[in-house]
Amino acid sequence: MSTQAPTPQDSMSPAGPGEPVTALPSTSDSRLARQLGFILEIDKLKSVLRRSRLADDSRAENDAEHSWHLAMMAVVLGEYADEEVDTGRVLRMLLVHDLVEIYAGDTFIYDQTAIAEQEAREKAAADRLFPLLPRDQAVQLRSLWEEFEARRTPDARFARALDRLQPLILNYVTGGGSWQTHGVRAQDVLAHQRVVSEGSLALWEYINQLVGDAVRRGYLAA
Template identity: 45%
Template sequence: MQAIVDFILEVDKLKAVTRKIRLRDIGRYENSAEHSWQLALLAGSLAPHAPVGIDMDRVIRMLLVHDIGEIDTGDTMAFVEGGWDERKAAELAAVRRIFGLLPASEGERLLALWREFDESLTPEAVFANAVDRAMPVLLNLANQGQSWRENGISHERVVRRVGPPIQAGCPALWAFLEERLADARQLGYFGEDVQPG
């Protein structure tokens, strides 16, 4: 029991990891714990549009653990280019440490889910990655492109980064978003194409 309590108190730190996008209609930025929770709800809500046979429970569990490593590494904006191998290695070390707080069988199970999401080879992981890429788009659309404008992210860069994984995992969601992204471009929701910090 103590190991479970130690783990759950450690993951409480995910609430302190600030992301680059503001909550809808609220001035503060979201944190990674809120992001993971919202992804789990979005995935469940998208179940009618998921590929046939998807294990939605597995998808939701993946989404709940996919950013645990950010407790040690912090959040990296999806549009940062370069350095991904180093960041992934640091995240892997972090999740090994954090999941290592649990009894071995449970820690190994969560690490396997984290790896499955990261490798994005199973239908569940492909769908989970689509959901992960879509949520910031939905928030940016609701916030008139706040994060895109603040970080100099162009329409082309958004489409290039999020289009393929969303299309691969949930084509109906991409069809919905593609049209809204075109409208957002006309409304000036995007920034100049610069490398975000």
């Protein structure tokens, strides 16, 4: 009796109700297979927790939520960039900038020990993550990540400004958030926020106003 050759989907053991499927069906298109593998791998970003809490203070924010929030900030606040920027490139940079934290973990900006090791950890993570993609896309995304880190272009400077502003806003609206938890002082916040002035003087002025108000309300130690 003849039998029909199984398709890639047929060759997988079907998951029962409530059971997770741990791998995607195979495909003869090797490029698509690598791209889908990468897409599945970066789902892990949703499990990397940050020190910042959600605006409703219900739980810690994760890295994927942070990246989405920054992308929306680029769309809404683009008019405050000091130099002309390519919003599309800024968006791509913001979506890519924290992917290495899948392996390197989130680095708390006020943890000096972790900061000292951050560059090496994240470079090793980049060496592991981006090659999951086809070479052309691996080069493209790694280049965006390196550009963000270097802050040598208008796009990167504005992207970094947004990256610093977002947790500041969340800490303020949660009554001090991680500032309170870790005993952060106003001068420390301003020192780390100064890079915002490289991308947007308007946002830098607002940050000074926000920090001053946070001190008056007792969210930050003077």
